Structures are given as structure tokens and as C-alpha cells.
Amino acid sequence: MTLVGAGTADWFDVEGTVPTPKKARRLKDGTVGLVVGLVMLILLLIMGLLVPLLSPYTIEQSIDMPFLPPSSTFWFGTDGLGRDVFLRVFDAVYLDLGVALLGVMIPFAIGTIVGIGLAVGRSKVLNAIVGSIIDGINAFPLLVLAIALIALLGPGLQSVVIALSLTNWARYARLARTRAMVVKQQGYIEAAQTLGYSKPRILFKHLVPNVSSETTAYALSDLILVILLIAGLSFLGLGAQPPTAEWGAMISDGRPTFQIAWWPVIFPGLALCWAGVSLSFIAEGLTRRERDVKS
Amino acid sequence: MTAPTPTTDAESALKESGHGDGPRPQSTGEKILRRTGRAIIVAFWVMVVAFMLIRLSPGDPVTAALGGDAAPETVEALRKTLGLDVDPLTQFWQYFTGLFQGDLGASLISGIPVTEMLRTNLPVTLWLILTTVVMTLVISIPLAMFIALARIPGLPYVFRTLTAIGLALPSFLVALILLYQFGLVWGIAPIFGYDPTFPANMQYLWLPALVNCVVLVPVLSRVLYSSILDTLDEEFVETGVIRGVRSFRFFWFYVLRPSLAPTVVLLSYMMGVMVGSTVILEIIFALPGIGRELVTAVTMRDYPVVQGIILVFGILVVFLSLLGDIVASILDPRVKLT
Numbered sequence: 001m002t003l004v005g006a007g008t009a010d011w012f013d014v015e016g017t018v019p020t021p022k023k024a025r026r027l028k029d030g031t032v033g034l035v036v037g038l039v040m041l042i043l044l045l046i047m048g049l050l051v052p053l054l055s056p057y058t059i060e061q062s063i064d065m066p067f068l069p070p071s072s073t074f075w076f077g078t079d080g081l082g083r084d085v086f087l088r089v090f091d092a093v094y095l096d097l098g099v100a101l102l103g104v105m106i107p108f109a110i111g112t113i114v115g116i117g118l119a120v121g122r123s124k125v126l127n128a129i130v131g132s133i134i135d136g137i138n139a140f141p142l143l144v145l146a147i148a149l150i151a152l153l154g155p156g157l158q159s160v161v162i163a164l165s166l167t168n169w170a171r172y173a174r175l176a177r178t179r180a181m182v183v184k185q186q187g188y189i190e191a192a193q194t195l196g197y198s199k200p201r202i203l204f205k206h207l208v209p210n211v212s213s214e215t216t217a218y219a220l221s222d223l224i225l226v227i228l229l230i231a232g233l234s235f236l237g238l239g240a241q242p243p244t245a246e247w248g249a250m251i252s253d254g255r256p257t258f259q260i261a262w263w264p265v266i267f268p269g270l271a272l273c274w275a276g277v278s279l280s281f282i283a284e285g286l287t288r289r290e291r292d293v294k295s
Numbered sequence: 296m297t298a299p300t301p302t303t304d305a306e307s308a309l310k311e312s313g314h315g316d317g318p319r320p321q322s323t324g325e326k327i328l329r330r331t332g333r334a335i336i337v338a339f340w341v342m343v344v345a346f347m348l349i350r351l352s353p354g355d356p357v358t359a360a361l362g363g364d365a366a367p368e369t370v371e372a373l374r375k376t377l378g379l380d381v382d383p384l385t386q387f388w389q390y391f392t393g394l395f396q397g398d399l400g401a402s403l404i405s406g407i408p409v410t411e412m413l414r415t416n417l418p419v420t421l422w423l424i425l426t427t428v429v430m431t432l433v434i435s436i437p438l439a440m441f442i443a444l445a446r447i448p449g450l451p452y453v454f455r456t457l458t459a460i461g462l463a464l465p466s467f468l469v470a471l472i473l474l475y476q477f478g479l480v481w482g483i484a485p486i487f488g489y490d491p492t493f494p495a496n497m498q499y500l501w502l503p504a505l506v507n508c509v510v511l512v513p514v515l516s517r518v519l520y521s522s523i524l525d526t527l528d529e530e531f532v533e534t535g536v537i538r539g540v541r542s543f544r545f546f547w548f549y550v551l552r553p554s555l556a557p558t559v560v561l562l563s564y565m566m567g568v569m570v571g572s573t574v575i576l577e578i579i580f581a582l583p584g585i586g587r588e589l590v591t592a593v594t595m596r597d598y599p600v601v602q603g604i605i606l607v608f609g610i611l612v613v614f615l616s617l618l619g620d621i622v623a624s625i626l627d628p629r630v631k632l633t
């Protein structure tokens with residue numbers, strides 16, 4: 001594994017005789033991280049599927065014994081209402097990840113379309129106005145805009161998704177527009193035009209795939225941010241409402257009694273970190289692999 | 296804010312450095328001027344977005360504030376108070392002129408003008424941001440320098456793994472744990488309260504700022520680390536080594552200063568995320584800042600306050616990014632500002 005990028009500061013090696021390693025069969029940079037991340041994610045998804053299926057309880061069912069510490073029967077203990085924390089934590093997997101995925105995919109689609117439209121479109125006035133609105137939206141912290149929109153829409157996960165769709169698209173639009181401007185100038189677009197391909201064909205077969213490869217890379221790191229954002233909004237009481245099992249809401253629920261019972265807070269928190277870290281490792285692994293191929 | 300005038304110094308330095316061999320080299324002053332102009336335009340659109348948010352989003356603020364079964368007279372009265380009874384263009388004009396007269400409307404609940412609320416609450420948020428930025432730099436710079444220069448095998452790998460983890464940690468969870476450990480178990484941090492005077496407020500701010508660093512340090516130290524590695528590749532560093540430039544001068548002028556610019560640009564880019572996370576931290580640490588005010592206003596459906604505060608947040612981010620870009624272009628004249 002090359003720790004410091006190849007060719008870095010060779011003057012530091014006074015001996016200067018470090019042989020360049022042969023291009024032997026070796027794992028690409030970042031493969032380990034990618035695999036670890038994927039395994040972590042798959043484990044979480046499997047647990048999210050199995051635990052609610054196999055558990056004898058339901059997420060709202062109380063066993064009348066609040067604040068039982070973690071034990072062999074209740075691995076993660078019980079919360080203030082006597083509900084099984086283990087079940088609730090894993091029941092939330094698909095809700096948290098699903099809402100986040102939605103909160104990334106809708107802005108991704110809107111943003112890519114708007115961005116490419118701006119780069120391809122001819123109307124200067126429209127371009128200037130939409131471009132300025134994009135800058136205006138992007139200037140706000142995402143969390144602040146989402147909070148403000150939820151003020152109008154009312155709290156709930158549905159509002160969170162709508163708020164994200166109305167705001168986060170601007171980031172994708174800016175990225176897609178910049179990228180589409182570059183792609184437009186590329187030789188293969190000109191070649192396609194010379195060959196007399198129709199405009200829709202050039203747009204959908206050449207421009208869109210090349211632009212969306214860039215925005216997809218951003219979407220992965222955005223997914224981490226959005227997962228944290230959704231949990232954060234729920235923590236503030238603006239996202240998932242009780243008794244829904246959602247990590248942020250569970251942490252918020254357990255917060256007043258954190259001193260006497262840490263488990264209703266820490267376990268959902270760990271699940272949230274686990275999800276974030278797995279995606280972070282995947283994103284990191286993918287970027288490093290790509291860079292490794294290029295160099 | 297006064298924009299610095301272009302100095303001939305900077306221009307000649309740029310020409311001599313040979314880096315400005317683009318189509319038309321820009322002086323640092325010129326770049327800063329252009330960037331400031333752009334920030335003003337963006338600030339205008341921030342105002343427009345804050346204005347439109349209340350009017351164009353799905354859901355009617357008046358029925359949302361009063362509930363569905365309010366009497367028509369009450370609805371009409373509130374519509375009038377909010378200035379929603381005239382056409383949108385007039386509304387925008389009233390809002391726009393009001394802004395320049397320092398009028399952001401008044402709270403629907405308490406009747407206190409929004410500007411009055413800002414006067415007491417905004418400094419708290421600004422102090423928190425300032426403390427966070429200072430702490431982030433104080434932690435990130437030595438950390439990245441050490442990892443880039445120490446050349447301990449395996450260390451960069453550990454560092455990269457740890458930053459990938461740090462990136463994905465929810466700040467509110469970190470805040471809860473640290474507040475519990477530092478505030479309740481060790482008793483070295485107050486768990487609530489605030490003192491608005493300078494040295495005394497640090498006692499309340501250091502822990503929230505430290506938590507906020509969890510968001511920033513992984514990203515910043517990573518970028519600074521790879522930026523230092525890039526700088527070490529530059530010929531001027533080699534020249535410095537050959538000429539025998541030593542210790543402080545070498546580290547600051549040859550290695551750190553040219554590496555800092557991308558970090559500062561990134562810091563200004565991260566301001567949005569950071570300012571956003573102060574909202575949550577203000578709530579957990581019970582700091583009377585504008586973020587906490589915003590969430591209270593949202594739960595009370597107090598629209599003028601919501602609109603006023605998000606406007607301030609937007610302008611704040613625009614201003615902080617501008618500041619970051621200016622600092623970056625002073626640190627390294629090669630930086631291109633968009």
C-alpha cells in the first residue's frame with residue numbers, strides 16, 4: 001500500500017535509492033476500505049430485515065419493565081416506556097436509509113435536469129434568473145432552510161423529504177451545470193454532431209451519462225450528510241414523530257433520562273454512526289480506487 | 296466593508312512569480328473586488344429566497360399559524376399584519392425597503408421586533424462560530440503538518456481511516472456524550488447558561504465549539520494534509536532545502552503558507568454545514584443564540600421570526616465565505632476565485 005502518494009518529495013529520501021515497486025498484482029488503493037464499508041452496510045441491512053421479522057415484540061409494545069439494562073434477553077435493554085431497544089434500533093434501518101435515499105434521489109434528479117437544461121438552453125434571461133436562485137439557495141445552510149420549510153409544512157418525515165427536494169436540488173444543479181458546460185466542449189460531442197446524430201440522441205446518450213457520473217459521485221457523500229440531517233431534524237422533533245422508531249427521534253426520546261439509562265441513546269446513536277461510517281468507507285474506497293487507476 | 300484597492304505590489308509580484316500566465320492575470324485586489332461584487336449579488340438573491348420561502352412554498356403561513364378552524368376575521372387580520380394582503384410585487388418592495396430601514400418585522404407571539412431579538416441572540420452564535428473556527432485551525436494545522444512530515448509508516452492510513460469515521464459522526468450524539476462526560480461526570484463544563492461578556496463566555500463555548508470541530512477537523516485536516524504533500528513536490532520547496540532554509544521560516548513560508556489556501560477555501564465552503572450544526576448545538580447546550588430562537592419560532596409557527604433568522608443565516612454564510620476566499624487569496628495569490 002502506498003501511503004504517501006508516489007513521487008512525493010523524493011528529495012526527502014537522501015539515499016534516493018528506494019526502488020520503485022514492480023507493478024505486481026496488488027490490491028488497488030482503497031479496496032480494503034470499500035470492502036469493509038460494503039460488509040458493514042450489508043450487515044446492517046440484513047439485521048434490519050431479520051430483527052423485526054424474528055422479534056417476539058412489536059416496536060410499540062411495552063413489556064412493562066422500563067429502563068432494563070442490556071441483558072441476554074434484551075440485548076440493548078428497554079427504553080423509558082419499556083420497549084425493546086434492540087428491535088427499535090434495527091426496525092429503523094430501512095426507514096432511516098430509505099428516507100435518506102429518497103432525500104438524495106429526488107434532488108439528484110431535479111438538479112441534474114435543471115443543471116443540464118441551463119447548460120444546453122439558449123435563453124440567457126432564464127439562465128441568469130435560475131442560476132441566481134441556485135446561488136441564493138446554496139448560500140443557506142441546508143439544515144436551516146429545511147427547518148424553515150418544515151415550519152410551513154408541519155413536522156414529519158414526509159415534510160423532511162419535501163423540504164430536501166425543494167432545497168438540495170440546487171447543489172446538484174450547480175454541479176451538473178458546471179460539468180455539462182465542460183462536457184459540451186468535448187470532442188466526442190462535436191464528433192456526434194458531425195456524424196449528424198439527432199439532438200435528443202446526443203443529449204441522452206452522450207451528455208447526460210457523462211454529467212451524471214460526476215453528480216453520482218457527489219450523491220454518495222451527500223447521502224451521508226442527508227442521513228445525519230434527517231436524524232438531526234428528528235432529534236429536534238421536526239422529523240419522525242413518536243412512536244415511530246427512528247434513530248434521531250429515539251436519541252431525542254432517551255435524552256432526558258440519559259443519566260440513569262444510557263442505552264436508549266447510545267445504541268440508536270451507534271447504529272446511526274455505523275450507517276454513516278459504512279457509507280463513508282465506501283465513498284472513500286471508491287475515490288481512492290479511481291485515483292489509483294488514473295495514476 | 297471597504298474593498299481594498301489593487302496594489303501595484305501584488306500585481307508585480309504576480310507577474311514575477313510567473314503563475315499568472317493565464318489569458319489575463321488578475322491582481323489579488325482585483326480578484327477580491329470581483330468576489331465581493333459577486334457576494335453582494337448572492338446576498339440579494341438570498342433575500343429573494345428568504346422572501347419567497349414563506350410565500351411560494353406549499354402550505355399557507357396564516358392558516359398554519361392559526362389552525363384550520365380560525366374565524367375568517369382573524370385570518371384577515373393576521374394577513375394584514377404580515378402584509379400578505381397586497382400583491383406579491385408590492386410585498387417584495389415593502390420587505391426590501393423594510394430591510395434597509397432595519398425592519399425585519401416583529402414576532403407574532405411576543406410582539407418583540409426581530410431586530411431586537413437579533414441584537415441579543417446573534418452575538419452568541421457569532422462567538423460560537425468564531426471559537427469553532429479558531430479551534431478547528433488550532434487542531435487541524437499541527438495535526439496535518441505532523442502527519443505529512445513525520446513520515447511514520449502506517450500513520451497516514453490510520454489518519455485517513457479516522458477522518459473517514461469522524462466525517463460520519465452525528466454532532467448531536469457527540470454533543471450529548473461529551474456534555475454528559477465533561478459536564479456531569481467530570482464537572483469541568485457548565486451544562487447550561489451563558490455569559491455575554493468576552494472572557495467569561497469561553498467557559499460556556501469551549502465545549503460546543505469542540506463538538507463542532509468534530510464536523511470540521513476531519514475534512515480540513517485531510518485537505519491540508521494532501522495539500523502539504525502537493526506543496527512538498529513543488530520546486531520552490533526543493534530550492535528552499537538546497538539553500539538550507541531552516542526551521543520556522545521553512546515550515547511557514549515554504550510549506551504551510553502555500554498549503555493553507557485550499558484549506559481556507561474549503562473552510563469557507565464548509566461554513567454552511569458548520570453554521571447549520573450550530574443550530575443543533577445551541578439547543579443541546581442551551582445557548583441563547585439565533586439557532587435556538589429559529590427552532591422555537593418554527594415550533595410556535597412564528598413566521599416573521601423564521602423569515603428574519605433564516606435571512607441572517609444566509610447573509611452570514613455569504614459573508615463568511617467571502618471572508619474565507621479573501622484570506623485564501625491573500626495567503627496564496629495563485630488561488631482562483633470564482
